[in-house]
Amino acid sequence: MPVYSWKGTDLKGKIHTGVFSAESYKELEGILERRSIGLISARSVLRTTVFSSSLQQTFFSQLSSLLLAHIPLYDALIIIASCNKGSSFEKLVRQLACLIAEGMPLSEALLLHMCVDQLAVVVIRTGEKTGDIAHALEHMVKHKALMELFKKKLYAALFVPGITLCFFMMSFMGIFLIVIPRFEFYCTSLAAPLPYSTHLVIGLSRYIRSWNFLYGCGGLVSFLLLSFLYSHSIQGYKVHIAFLLKIAPIRSFLIKVYTTQLLRGLAFLLGRGIPLVQALEVCGAVQSSVLAREEIAVLKNLVEQGKTLSYAVSSTIFSSEELNSFILLGESTGKLSAMIDNAATVFQHKVYSIIDWYIVLINPILLVSIGLLIAGLMCAVYMPLITFPLCLEL
Template identity: 25%
Template sequence: MPEFIYKALNGSGEPVEGAVHANNRDEAQNLLHARSLFVEKLSQNVFSASRKIRVSDKEFLGFTKQLASLLRAGMPLVESIAIARKRGHSKAFGAVLEDLEAKLKDGAAMAEVCSRYPEVFDEIFLSNVRTAEKGGGLYQALCEYQSYLSRRIAFQSTLKKAIAYPVFLIFTLVVVLGFLFVFIVPSFSELFDSFNAELPYATRLVLGLAETFPIVAGGLVLAAFSLAGFLKLTKERVSLRQRLDGLKLRIPVAGWIIQQSRYAQISRNMSTMVTSGMPLVAALESLADSFGKTFSGPQLHAIREQVMEGVPLHKAMLEQNLMSEQAVMLIEAGESAGDLSGMLSEVADYYETELTDRLDVILSLFEPALMLIIGFVVGGIIVSMYLPIFYLAEVVK
């Protein structure tokens, strides 16, 4: 949604400045008038139309906790949002909350206003708010969403911590090799040229790698930028992105990790949406849209169509080969017992636990192996550089 920058005077005649989000200039003008502001200057931020509002999960979780605490203390919704808005949020998120506060003062429904910012308020949050607006209990709805978001943040944090150390080791290896090939090995090369003698094979190999290193490094950087550009250009080509995602899932180990993580997200999101009162078909449609550019998107669309035709969820998932047979059996049990949301939560726990346990095993083997490789490569380069010196010392003797 476009952002409009304004300069105005408030009811006391004091100058105020800020930003407001609106579909057009007239709507922005009306919003400011509703706040009893006399607009002196109003202009659209030319960068806002193409810039998405980004709010981190931790920041949004902090907002929901603040809002829930204020509501529990008995404060009205509009005043609660006004107070929460002033508690250290980013400028973009603060502008969204300011617009939400103004619209609520005008009598709009919270879910209706929040739905205008899908990049900030996800479908699960909207579903909880809609349910609360129909039956009351916004505080309880916010608490349920906090539970979901906290688990999602914890799971993502576990994955990040699991891959952080191996990535750091690989980055360190690349930096060390770059330093050796750019600064150390060339200085040895100048020394060896004065020997006028045949060098050992290991030394010649390292010197050859040092000569080609700038070309290889430049090629890798160019390939990385080309890949990033290709992915950006094909961002809206859904079928191509789905095929690329399918290829990504076939990568040994990494593909399995991506797939398990995705199944955990799907089952956790579906469980939360069903718990909040969203119909199963609507939940599947939301998930299909969220994962539309992945290999799972067509599977979720097909499952939704089958469920609409009366096919049980577990049969549709089994036919589309979404999730493992063990997970599907749990979902079947949930459908039979009338506790689908509970069993979907169990499935999410199953995938999250299996993934974290398997990652612990993989990393316990991968990290020492990577350390050995780093030691072997770096040590081999250093030894190969000193071999000619040892050889000359033997000749002198």
């Protein structure tokens, strides 16, 4: 759905601004008109969140805590705003408080002024219908914290190898830019024959110190940048994922990650009483992966056609004997939400196991590779020092 940044005025002449999702400009105008706001201008913007992920988490956590303490919603928002004086966040929260004071539901107020994800909106609307926003927000905060922890675990797996590789590259460049040129001068002054490995190292050092190396680096950076930009387009992302999915270990890992995210979202929404079709729609909307969104859309369409969830899952990349067993058991016992939650826990542990295995495996491989390169470099440097005395004796 398109997102519009809008500006309008109410009957008192007060200017209002915000961001809202609407199918068209006309629909946006109608939505604002129902809130006694006349639309002055609007422009289509990218779907971004005014709140960062961490700020959203903090906001909803504070709000749920205050509501659980039986503080009225308006007062809770004012308290949160007063804790963030001088920031744009304070202004935004105060605008929300004003809309709440005018009788607007929190879910609509959030949509009117910021693009929170669909999961948050659905959960808040459910809380509004049941009259228990506080607990709905509390459960959502816990769910989001769990998903953030899951993402951090994935990113942490790449941190140590990345740091090790960067340190090696810096050391490597230092050796070839500073040490090898001095060694080359020493070798040429003796006018003695050099081993092939030494010639190779000296030649590489000369290349690194030449303009050709800079041109090559520039070309490589440009290629990587273009590849990065292309991979972030819809078509490029599909090509990128299609390539990764051809590699069996990566395919297995990615599917487990997507499955875990889907199951966590489904378990959370079904546990809050959200219908299955709507829960699938929300899970698809909050997915960052285009492939996962497409597969969830297939799931949703099959369920809408009257198929069981177990049958629908078996027609997608999420299908596995273990997952199908969990879902079938949930459908037969009427405890689908609980069984999906159990399945999510199982698949999450599987992902963690793969990550732990990767961390255990990649570090020794990286260190051994670096050690072999250093050993080769040392041999290339020390071989002439060993052979020079022999050459002088001859």
